[in-house]
Amino acid sequence: xxxxxxxxxxxxxxxxxxxxxxxxxxxxxxxxxxxxxxxxxxxxxxxxxxxxxxxxxxxxxxxxxxxxxxxxxxxxxxxxxxxxxxxxxxxxxxxxxxxxxxxxxxxxxxxxxxx
Amino acid sequence: xxxxxxxxxxxxxxxxxxxxxxxxxxxxxxxxxxxxxxxxxxxxxxxxxxxxxxxxxxxxxxxxxxxxxxxxxxxxxxxxxxxxxxxxxxxxxxxxxxxxxxxxxxxxxx
Numbered sequence: 001x002x003x004x005x006x007x008x009x010x011x012x013x014x015x016x017x018x019x020x021x022x023x024x025x026x027x028x029x030x031x032x033x034x035x036x037x038x039x040x041x042x043x044x045x046x047x048x049x050x051x052x053x054x055x056x057x058x059x060x061x062x063x064x065x066x067x068x069x070x071x072x073x074x075x076x077x078x079x080x081x082x083x084x085x086x087x088x089x090x091x092x093x094x095x096x097x098x099x100x101x102x103x104x105x106x107x108x109x110x111x112x113x114x115x
Numbered sequence: 116x117x118x119x120x121x122x123x124x125x126x127x128x129x130x131x132x133x134x135x136x137x138x139x140x141x142x143x144x145x146x147x148x149x150x151x152x153x154x155x156x157x158x159x160x161x162x163x164x165x166x167x168x169x170x171x172x173x174x175x176x177x178x179x180x181x182x183x184x185x186x187x188x189x190x191x192x193x194x195x196x197x198x199x200x201x202x203x204x205x206x207x208x209x210x211x212x213x214x215x216x217x218x219x220x221x222x223x224x225x
Contacts, residue, residue: 031211043158043203043215056212091158095211103148104213108157 002026004107006092012113016081021110023075023092031095032075033104034067036060036088043091049075082114120216121204127222134191136219138204139184145208147180149189152201152218161189161202194223 005024013019025032034046047057049067066078075094079086089111093104121138128134138147146165150158164171164180164187171178177190191198201220205213 033211035213035215042217043205043213045212045214048211056210058212089155093158102211103160103163104211105160106150106158111155 004092004094004105006090006107006110008110009108010111010113012115013082015084015114019079019082019112021077021079021090021092021112023077023107024073025075025092025094026096026105027073029094029096029105031055031104032067032069033093033095034077035091035093035106037091037109038085038088046077046090079112082112084114087112087114121202121219123219124217125220125222127224128194130194130196130223130225132194132223134194134198134221134223136189136202136221138187138189138216140187140204140206140214140216141185143208144182144206146206147178147187148205148207148213149176149178149187150203150205150215152203154200158203191221194221196223196225199223 007022032049035043037043045058047061048055064080068076089109091109092107095102095104144166146163148163149161151161152158162173162178164178175192180187199222201218203218204216207213
């Protein structure tokens with residue numbers, strides 16, 4: 001069964017460094033998302049992406065964050081200058097169909113630790 | 116803003132028993148979804164129920180939705196040790212942004 005994959009599974013970085021988290025969505029999906037979950041807290045929406053542009057973003061998704069679909073398969077989240085509070089599990093998700101009732105399929109997550 | 120709150124926060128049961136988890140939210144919704152998360156792992160989609168539906172089944176899962184009370188319940192029948200996980204509800208309204216609840220940690224003892 002097709003699934004969303006994410007790399008790396010765990011990323012450790014120093015505060016102020018740039019990180020790029022990578023995702024390969026399910027191949028025929030058209031809508032892509034990033035969410036994050038700080039340890040012990042709720043899963044929070046960061047950004048949605050369709051047709052090579054951001055469709056919606058949350059207050060968390062400030063100028064330090066950016067997303068890109070550099071080729072036909074990858075979807076990346078870049079954090080330009082990491083802060084301690086960026087430490088979290090980052091989930092990528094993808095969805096196939098148009099409309100607001102279709103299921104989002106999540107990847108296994110990348111655990112980001114900022115020291 | 117929409118906000119899902121699950122109760123109980125934690126639930127411990129024996130294998131074979133049924134587990135019921137509840138989710139309440141604050142605003143209108145188009146649909147409500149339930150996800151499972153094993154410790155430190157990704158989110159697995161379980162079931163989606165639309166705002167015009169009242170009940171839905173999938174295997175040992177039964178989900179109900181009461182839009183007048185802004186609440187949903189997830190029932191897992193004949194639980195197994197492998198059902199041990201955290202369960203989250205997530206809502207959306209006129210956007211595909213999912214708003215997740217706080218989750219219920221389910222422990223099923225063999």
